[in-house]
Amino acid sequence: MTMTTNTLPGSACATCPMSRHLARLGVRMDSWDYVVALAGNPNTGKSTVFNALTGLRQHTGNWPGKTVARAEGGFEYGDKRYKIVDLPGTYSLLAASADEEIARDFILFGQPDVTVIVVDATRLERNLNLALQVLEITDKAVVALNLMDEARRHKLSVDERRLARDLGVPVVPLTARRGEGIAALLQMVHGVATGEIKPRPHHLASTRDSALDRAVSQLVTRIEAAFPGLPNARWVALRLLDGDASIESAIRDGSLGDLSRGPQTASVAERLVLAGAAS
Amino acid sequence: MSDPAADLLQTARALRAEVGAGMHDQLAEALYTDAARLADRAVTRPDERPRFDLDRAIDRLVTSRTWGFPIMILLLTVVFWITIQGANVPSRLLATLLLDTVHPALKDGASALGFPWWLSGVLFDGAYLAGAWVISVMLPPMAIFFPLFTLLEDFGYLPRVAFNLDRLFSRAGAHGKQALSMTMGFGCNAAGVVATRVIDSPRERLIAILTNNFAICNGRWPTLIMVSTIFIGSAVPAALAGLVSAAAVVGIAVLGVLLTFAVSWFLSRTMLKGEASVFSLELPPYRPPRIWQTLYTSVIDRTLIVLWRAVTMAVPAGVVIWTMSNVTIGGQSAAEHLVNLLDGFGWLLGLNGVILVAYIVAIPANEIIIPTILMLTVLTAGLSGVGEGAGVMFELESGNAIRNILGAGGWTTLTAINLMLFSLIHNPCSTTILTIYHETRSLKWTAVATALPLLLGFAVTFTLATAARLLGWV
Numbered sequence: 001m002t003m004t005t006n007t008l009p010g011s012a013c014a015t016c017p018m019s020r021h022l023a024r025l026g027v028r029m030d031s032w033d034y035v036v037a038l039a040g041n042p043n044t045g046k047s048t049v050f051n052a053l054t055g056l057r058q059h060t061g062n063w064p065g066k067t068v069a070r071a072e073g074g075f076e077y078g079d080k081r082y083k084i085v086d087l088p089g090t091y092s093l094l095a096a097s098a099d100e101e102i103a104r105d106f107i108l109f110g111q112p113d114v115t116v117i118v119v120d121a122t123r124l125e126r127n128l129n130l131a132l133q134v135l136e137i138t139d140k141a142v143v144a145l146n147l148m149d150e151a152r153r154h155k156l157s158v159d160e161r162r163l164a165r166d167l168g169v170p171v172v173p174l175t176a177r178r179g180e181g182i183a184a185l186l187q188m189v190h191g192v193a194t195g196e197i198k199p200r201p202h203h204l205a206s207t208r209d210s211a212l213d214r215a216v217s218q219l220v221t222r223i224e225a226a227f228p229g230l231p232n233a234r235w236v237a238l239r240l241l242d243g244d245a246s247i248e249s250a251i252r253d254g255s256l257g258d259l260s261r262g263p264q265t266a267s268v269a270e271r272l273v274l275a276g277a278a279s
Numbered sequence: 280m281s282d283p284a285a286d287l288l289q290t291a292r293a294l295r296a297e298v299g300a301g302m303h304d305q306l307a308e309a310l311y312t313d314a315a316r317l318a319d320r321a322v323t324r325p326d327e328r329p330r331f332d333l334d335r336a337i338d339r340l341v342t343s344r345t346w347g348f349p350i351m352i353l354l355l356t357v358v359f360w361i362t363i364q365g366a367n368v369p370s371r372l373l374a375t376l377l378l379d380t381v382h383p384a385l386k387d388g389a390s391a392l393g394f395p396w397w398l399s400g401v402l403f404d405g406a407y408l409a410g411a412w413v414i415s416v417m418l419p420p421m422a423i424f425f426p427l428f429t430l431l432e433d434f435g436y437l438p439r440v441a442f443n444l445d446r447l448f449s450r451a452g453a454h455g456k457q458a459l460s461m462t463m464g465f466g467c468n469a470a471g472v473v474a475t476r477v478i479d480s481p482r483e484r485l486i487a488i489l490t491n492n493f494a495i496c497n498g499r500w501p502t503l504i505m506v507s508t509i510f511i512g513s514a515v516p517a518a519l520a521g522l523v524s525a526a527a528v529v530g531i532a533v534l535g536v537l538l539t540f541a542v543s544w545f546l547s548r549t550m551l552k553g554e555a556s557v558f559s560l561e562l563p564p565y566r567p568p569r570i571w572q573t574l575y576t577s578v579i580d581r582t583l584i585v586l587w588r589a590v591t592m593a594v595p596a597g598v599v600i601w602t603m604s605n606v607t608i609g610g611q612s613a614a615e616h617l618v619n620l621l622d623g624f625g626w627l628l629g630l631n632g633v634i635l636v637a638y639i640v641a642i643p644a645n646e647i648i649i650p651t652i653l654m655l656t657v658l659t660a661g662l663s664g665v666g667e668g669a670g671v672m673f674e675l676e677s678g679n680a681i682r683n684i685l686g687a688g689g690w691t692t693l694t695a696i697n698l699m700l701f702s703l704i705h706n707p708c709s710t711t712i713l714t715i716y717h718e719t720r721s722l723k724w725t726a727v728a729t730a731l732p733l734l735l736g737f738a739v740t741f742t743l744a745t746a747a748r749l750l751g752w753v
Contacts, residue, residue, distance in 0.1 A: 043563045088476075097479035122564070125318035129310050132317075150564065155325035163321040177569070202317075204309050212302055215294040222290055226283040240291035242303050248291075251284050 022186060024055025025074035025081070032074060032083040034193040037106055039134055040118035041127050042089030045146045047071070048176040049118055050086040053186070078190050085112070091126070093133045094242075101246065107137050108232075109255060113193045115141045116185070121151040121158050121173070131167070135201035136235040141169045142188045142199075149175045169199040203234070215241060227256060334565050338439070342562075347443040352529060354436070358427045359525035363504055363512075366419035373415035382408060400605065401598055409597025412650035413589045417501045421582045424500065428466075429577040433568035437462050442562060444536075451540045452547025453490075454483035461487070461539060464494030465532075468707055469714040471496075476718075482553045485724060488715055490542050492707045492732050493535040498589070498645035502702050503528050505649050509682050510695035527699070535703050542731070550727075592644035599640065600654055614655060628737060629697040629744025631689065638701070643709050648702070653681065656688035693753045697740045704736035 040046045050056070054073030071086040087106055088099035107115055117134050119127035135141055145160055164171035170188040174181035191197035219237035223230060230236065236256070239247045250256040295302075341350050385407060389399035431437065441458035448455050456478050464471025468491050475487040495503065504524070512524035547553065603614040611619075614636070622632035637651040685694075706729045707715070716725040747753050 098476040124322050125315050128314035128317050132310055132313055150566075157323045159321045159323070163317065166317050166320060202313075204306075204313060212298050212305060215298050219287075219291055219294060222287050226287050237291075238306060240288075241295050241298055242306065243295060248288055251288060254284070 021077075022053075022183075023076040024053070025076060031081065033080040034082050034113040035110065036082050036084045036189055036193070037110065037112035037115045038084060038086045038118060039103055039107065039115055039130070040089055040144075040146075041091055041120065041123075041130055044089065044118045044120040044127065045174075045176045046086055046089060046118045049116070049144060049146065049174070049182075049185075050084060052176055052179055052182050053082075053084055077186050080190065080193070082189070082193070085110075090130065092130060093137070094244075104137075105246070107134060109250070112138075113140060114189050116144050116189060117141055118144045118146050118174075118176075120147050121145045122147055122154055122156060124158065124163075132202065132204065135167065135169065136203060136238075137232050139169075139199055139201055139231065140192050141201060142185065142192055143167060143169055143171045144174045144176075144181075144185055145171055146174045146176050148173045148181070149178070166202060168201040170197060212241070226251075230256070337565060338562060341436070341439045342442050347439075351440060351443060352533065354431065355532065356522075356525050356529050358424065358431070359504070359528050360521055361427060362420050362424045363508055363525055363528075364521045365423045366504075369419040369422075370415055373418065377411035377415055378408070382411065397605070401601055405597040405599075405601030406594045407597070409593040409600070409647065409650060410590045413593040413647060414586065416505065416649060417589055417646060418582070418586055420501050420504055421497070421586065422578060425497075425577040425582050426574050429573050430568045430570070433566065433573055435563050435565045438562050447540055448543065451544040452553070453486045453543040454478045454480060457483065457487040457490075457539075457543070460491060461494045461536070464491045464496060466497060468492055468494065468496045468711040472711060472714045472718055480553075482547075482551050485719065486543050486546050486551055488718060489546060489724070489728050489731060490539045492711065492728070493539045493542065493703065495532050495535055495703060496645070496708075498708065499702050500528075501646065502648045503531055503699055506695050506699055506702075507531075509685075510690075510692055513682060514692065531699050531703050534700075538704065538735075542735075589644055589646035592641075593647045593650065596640050596643075596647050596651065600651060604654075618655060627744065628701070628740040629693050629747065630701060630740060631694065633688065634694075634698055634701070638705060641708075642706070645702070645708055653684060656684055691753050693744060693747050697743060700743065701736050701740050704732050704739055706730070706733040 038046045038050055050071060050073065053075045055075070056071075056073045072083065073086075074081065074083050076082070085106060087103040090097075090100045090103050093100060093104040093107070106112070115134055115138050117131045119131055131143060143163070145158060145163070148158070151158055158173070160171045160173050170192065172181055172185045172188055174185060176182065188197065192199065216234065216237050219240060220233045223233040223236055227233070236247060240251075247256070340346055382403065385403045386399060389403060394402075438459075440462060441455070444458040444461075445455035448457050457475070459477060460471050460474040462471075463474040471491040471494060472488050475484050475491070478484040478487055507524040507527040508520075511527040512520035515523045600614065603617070604612050606613045608616060617636050618632035620632070621635040625631040625633075625635045633652055633655040636655060637648050640651050641648050706712070712725060712729055715728045716722070719725060
């Protein structure tokens with residue numbers, strides 16, 4: 001089933017919204033079924049979403065750069081335990097600075113089961129820039145269209161159905177600081193995590209430069225040969241052509257190879273979590 | 280058979296040379312084009328333009344070249360004035376309860392149960408009184424200051440501060456985002472050091488780490504507020520006392536910002552040479568703060584956590600001080616030996632041995648400076664009728680009583696001013712030093728970050744003390 005709009009799956013459950021109960025677990029997590037990453041531009045309300053899901057009260061500040069390290073928490077929903085990781089807010093994933101690298105590496109090597117991209121509905125254009133970069137790396141994403149109250153206040157109307165169709169991933173309108181839309185977000189996260197929803201995200205249209213396109217497709221062939229089953233060969237190719245040193249070293253030391261053998265969040269993600277905890 | 284990974288990397292390198300350096304821009308452009316197209320399809324804007332944009336009007340005022348800085352200083356002064364005025368009464372109530380009522384009850388209970396004198400001394404005169412002191416001195420100002428500061432933060436004012444400071448930072452050869460990590464440092468320097476991760480250039484990040492200590496942190500605000508209330512505030516008519524003490528605290532904070540610029544400028548021309556890089560700072564929309572939630576989180580997140588940290592540091596420190604004061608070597612207590620040893624050096628700096636010993640005891644947490652100073656002063660000045668014995672943290676009803684004790688310890692206005700200066704300019708607390716090591720992974724830079732402010736503090740207080748003595752002020 002391809003899920004491209006935000007209509008909820010399993011309409012029978014529309015009448016029983018409380019059947020899947022949200023239990024906030026705070027930081028008390030020793031085992032989990034799925035890992036959820038929270039990505040987004042700075043100051044879009046990621047920490048507010050994080051707090052709404054985990055029941056934690058991470059301080060949220062109205063300024064960019066509040067979350068520079070990763071925060072982790074947990075919640076239980078629909079009999080599944082979720083570990084949620086709040087990534088630093090960044091404008092891009094080109095890994096120019098330490099916070100971008102933390103976010104990028106977690107989405108790439110941590111292979112979260114769902115990446116929730118929190119975007120500011122009042123600044124959609126700039127926020128989609130990051131969202132598109134995330135969708136180049138992973139298919140399993142949900143877009144949380146946050147700050148809908150402010151969009152309304154500015155008399156902007158955002159057509160979330162059209163956006164969901166264009167992006168190819170579920171889009172959930174949200175006013176996280178009042179808890180509006182959290183239930184719908186949970187349903188989407190659950191759907192993508194369990195595989196009930198299989199997003200087919202938008203990918204960058206080919207560039208107008210045919211030499212570049214040729215180089216990309218040539219590299220993609222090589223990458224697929226070297227790492228069969230890698231989910232984002234095209235993105236890796238683009239990063240290599242851009243001279244991304246950390247991707248080069250991931251190829252050299254084989255950690256990229258680990259990704260091609262399917263989800264094994266255990267080893268790679270553990271390592272990242274440990275590396276994160278040490279800093 | 281060749282290694283596929285090495286093979287792949289070689290191909291990539293060859294293709295990269297072919298594609299050329301323009302590819303990064305092409306990619307960025309493709310992203311922007313796509314984002315713009317998708318956003319355009321999804322968003323409908325209102326036909327009529329809003330008549331009046333409040334956000335923009337506020338921004339024009341608070342980031343204006345003329346009014347930006349005066350407004351910033353005014354807001355800070357108001358925050359401290361409310362803090363100093365408001366903390367007075369609850370501080371006295373807490374002191375009466377914890378020091379005048381609970382402490383004698385505990386001592387009586389101990390003697391009724393037949394505790395040996397040293398056990399009751401260590402437990403109640405050392406550990407309990409240190410904790411009680413920290414709570415009554417720190418809790419009220421923090422419970423007022425943090426919510427006010429958090430409200431400003433939630434409203435969206437802090438990025439405007441960063442915006443105002445950006446020009447100065449780049450003139451000092453530092454990164455404009457240092458304004459953000461510095462603002463974080465006003466809460467906690469360890470958090471400020473971690474916040475420098477948003478700065479991409481390693482050179483500029485190091486500058487931000489090395490100078491973060493000049494942003495006055497939670498642990499130091501109460502010391503400054505207290506000293507300023509007692510010495511600066513009492514030197515002017517009572518009606519103005521609150522305002523003048525608030526202004527003195529703001530003065531020290533502003534001096535810290537100026538030092539940040541000066542030291543950044545110095546570093547970027549000596550040890551850490553280079554050009555300042557450019558960045559874009561997004562000014563977020565103003566948001567009406569959620570008052571109750573802010574009160575709740577700032578009380579739980581900041582006040583109680585900082586207070587708990589202070590108490591856990593103060594309790595062992597109380598035990599150490601009591602023990603130091605009651606172990607005698609050659610007729611003098613260990614504490615007196617140490618104080619006498621450092622007295623000469625302290626005099627040179629316009630301070631005294633007591634203050635220096637207090638700063639050594641307080642390396643884990645700057646919060647306990649004032650209680651430690653008071654206790655050691657009573658001990659060394661040999662005051663009678665105050666406190667109940669050596670190393671006892673005594674009860675005080677008012678700021679006047681504290682002033683009298685410190686006066687007996689030989690304190691002058693110079694001592695108070697230099698204590699405020701030294702509180703701004705000295706080594707970071709041990710938590711921050713550890714964080715600096717984690718972030719830089721370099722013993723050398725950790726050592727520089729520790730020694731640089733300490734030596735600078737010695738230099739500043741020494742210069743001021745010498746100048747004051749030569750000019751006959753003291």
